[in-house]
Amino acid sequence: MAERKAGGKDDRARGIDPAQAARLLQSVPPVDREAENALLGCLLLEPTCLAEVHEFVRKAEDFSDPRNARLFAAISAISDTEPSWQVQELASKLDAEGQLESIGGTDRIASLIEAMPSAARAGQFAKLVGSAAHIRDLISTATEIIHDAYHAGQDAEGVIARAEQLMYEVSRSRDTMKSSTLQALLEAVMEDIERREGGTSRGIKTGFYEFDDMTQGMQPGEMLILAARPSMGKTALALNIAEQVALRGTRTLVFSLEMSREQLVERMLAAKSGVYADKLRKGALAKEDWNQLMRASNELSEAPLHIDDTPGLTMPQARSRARRLASRESGLGCIVIDYLQLMSMGTRVESRQIEISEISRGIKAMARELKVPVLALSQLNRAAEQREGHRPRMSDLRESGAIEQDADVVMMLHREEYYHQSTPDWLDHNPEKRGLAELILAKQRNGPTGTVRLTWDNRLTRFKNHTGQTGPGGVYEAKPIGESQPPLGNFSPGRATGPVENHRDGGGPDDLPI
Template identity: 35%
Template structure:
C-alpha cells in the first residue's frame, strides 16, 4: 500500500464518523516530497505557508522540521529528518519509510507554489468554518453582558482578518512595477480636473500646496475648540462628494475619476447636527436660524433645493459615539466593500477607544489608534483625515498659533501622520481682549480686528511629500464655511 493510499484510507475512516473539513492530502504530500527532493521548493512557499496550514498533523510536523533545518542553512532530506520525526505507525509503515516514499513520489519543484496555494486556500476555508461554528455557538450561549452588536462586530473583525491573511501576493516587486504605478498616478493627475495627483479638497491654495489629498495618507487636522476643525472637515467632505464622477470599468466596477465617495465618522456630533451644518453652509443660511425655524419663505425654498441636491451625494455618516478603533476599521472596510470609499473623515481622534478594554495608559491607547489608522489608510488605499484636539498649553502662550508639540496626549500622532495641519483664527482670541472703548488701545484693537475679520490660517506643520507653511482661508462664521481668499495677484494695484 502506497503512503498516499494509507493516509487516505485513514481519513476515509474518519469521514465515516463525521463530516471532514476541506483538505487535499495529495497536494500536501506532493509539496513535502518536492521540498525533500529539492530544498529550493521551500522558498517558493515560505513567505505565505505555515505549518498550521497543513491539515494532517504529521505533515505539520514535517514542514515545521523542514523549515527549521533549511532556515538554519542545513539540508532537509528523509535522512536528516528521520532523527526528529520519531517512530510512528502510519498504517503499516514507519515515519522514516513515509518520508522516503514522499521523496520517491515527489512532484517537480515547478509545481510547488501551486500546491502551496492550494494548501493555503483550503486552510483559510477551514478557518472560515471555524468562525461560522463559533458564531453559531456564541449566538446560542451568549453571556448576558454581550449584546448581539458586539458579537457581529467581533465576527466581522475576524472575517476581515481572514480576508487579509487569505492573500499570498505582496513581498518584493520588480522596480518596473512600482514605476508603472507612479506613471499611472501621473497620468491620472494629468487627466483630472486641476492636474492634481490626489483628490481635490475644493480649496485652491491647499490643493496647490499638497497636490490634493493623497491615497494611503493619514492626515491629522488639529486645533483648539472653536477654531473650526469640524467645519473645515465638513466643507472638504462636501466638496469631494459634490465633485464625484465615476466611470464604469471593463469588469463592471465603478472607478472614481473626480471627487470621491466619502465616509464620515462623527463621534461628537449627531448626524442631523452635521447635516444642518452642511445645509447651512451650502444655502448660506445661519445654522441657528435653521434650528430656531426663523426662516423666510425664500430661505426655506433655498434650503429645500439644497437639501434635495445633497441627498444625492455619495456622503455617508456614522454617528455612533464611543466606538473602538477595531469597530471603526471594520465599518470602514464594510463601507468600502458595499458602497465604495475614496476619503474617510474621523471627528475626532480622542473620542476613539483602543481595542483593549483594560487599557490604563491613554498614551499607549492613542498610539495604537494612530498606528491602526495609518495601516487602514494603506489597506484601503484612501486618505484618512482625522481631527485632533490640542493641549491647553497653547492658551498660556502670547502667540497662540499651534505647534507640533501641542498635539495632545501622544507623540505618535506626529510620528504616524503623513500630514499635520492646524486651524487657527486670530479673530477668536482678539474678541476676548477688547479694551475699554474710547481709549487708544481700543482703536488699535479695532484695526487688528478688521485685519483678522474672516481670516483663518491653515498651518501645515508636517508634510512628508511637500513643503510646510501657512495657507490663508476665508471663514464665514455665520454659515461655518471655509473658502479660498481672493487671489491678490488678480486685484488692482493698491495706491499708497
C-alpha cells in the same frame, strides 16, 4: 413540513439551525495527508523549492499531521542558514534536537523521498495543503464567531462588526505575494506623472485652492489629521471639505461622534444658503431666507454624502461600515472621522495611550485597504494655550505620538482672533487678523509644509478661500470654496505663508514651533 435537503437552496436561504450547527462543529476538519506527504517528499528531494512552497504554505501549523508539521518546521529552520542542505544534515539536526523519532525516524524520511519521482509538482501540492489549511482556519474563525454570538448579550452589532473583521482577516491571511516588478511600477508612476502634467491629479480637491495646490488634493490611501483646540472650527472645516468633495460627485462618509446628524445638516444648510446659523436656531426666518434654504437643500440633496452619528463608535465598527458602504454603493471616495479621541477599540487595553495608538493604526489601515483618503479630526492638548502666541505644535497632539507617525498629513487649525475676543481694541490694532484662520501643514509625507490662510465666517460656521485683499472696515474679502479655483499644479511656495519645507521622510523636529 417538507424536510430540507442539506446543502440545498433552502439551506442557503434560511441558514442552518443551531442543532445542525452543533453537529457540524463535531465533524472532523478537512485534511489532505497525501498532499502533505507528497509536498514534504518534494522538499526533501529539492530543498530550493521552499520559496515556491511558501507562496501557499507559510507555517508548520498548516500541516494537519503533527509529524509533518515538525518536519516542515525543521526544513524551514535549516533552510534559513543553509539553503542547499543535504538530507543527512537534516536528519542529524533533528536527532540532535531529539525530534528525529517524533517525525517517524530516518525510515519515514526515506519513504517520503521514495514516493516522489521528482519535485516538479511541489507548487501544486503546496496549493492543496494551503487550501485545506485555509478551510480549517475558516472553520476555526466561524466557531469563534458562533461562540461570540452565544455570549453577546444584546450587543448584536458588536458581534457582527467583529465577525466581519475576523472573516476579512482570514480571507486575507492566504493572499499570495503581491510584489510588482520595477518595470510595471515605473509604467504606473510615469502615467500618474503624465496625468499631473496635463492638470489631472488622483488627489481629491477640497475646494480650498491653496491647500489643494500644496497637497495636490487628498490622496487615496492617505491618513490626514486635522487637529485643533476646541472652538477653532475643526468640525466646520471638515464638514466644509466633506460637502465640497461630495458636491463634486465623490461618495463621502462622515462618522460624527460628537454632533448629531441633524446638527451637522443644519450647519451645512447655513453655510450653503448664507442664512445665519443663529437665525436657524431661533426660527426667525424671512421669506428670502426660506428661498435660500430651499435652493441650498435642493443642491445638497444631490450630494452622495452619508452621515453616521453612532455615539461610542468603535474602530472595528467604523471599518466594517465603511467596507459595507464601499461594496454596496458605487464605490467610496472619502471618509471623515470627527473625532479620533471619541473612538474606542471596543476591547480592554492596557492604557488609553495604547488604545489611541491602535485606533490610529486602524484608521491608516482602513485608508490603505479601501484606497480612500481618511480625514480624522484630533484634539490638541492645552500646551498651546499656555504658550505665547498660542500657536500649536505637532507635539501638542493629544494622548499619542502614534498619530503623528501614522499620518501622511498633519494640519493644525489656528485662529489668533479667538484668543483676543475679550481684549479691547485688539482688532483695531490688528485689522488683518479679523476672520483670519491659519491651516498649518506641519507634516506632509510627500510634499511641502507651510501655512494656508483661510477666512472664517462665524455666523455661517463656514471657512472660505482667503484672497489677501481687505474690504470695507479692514475685513478680508473671501471667495467661497470651489470658486475661481486655479488648476492644481500651479502652486508656488510664495503663495503659502511661513517657511515651506519638504519633509518627505515624515516631517521635521517634533517640538519646533510651526
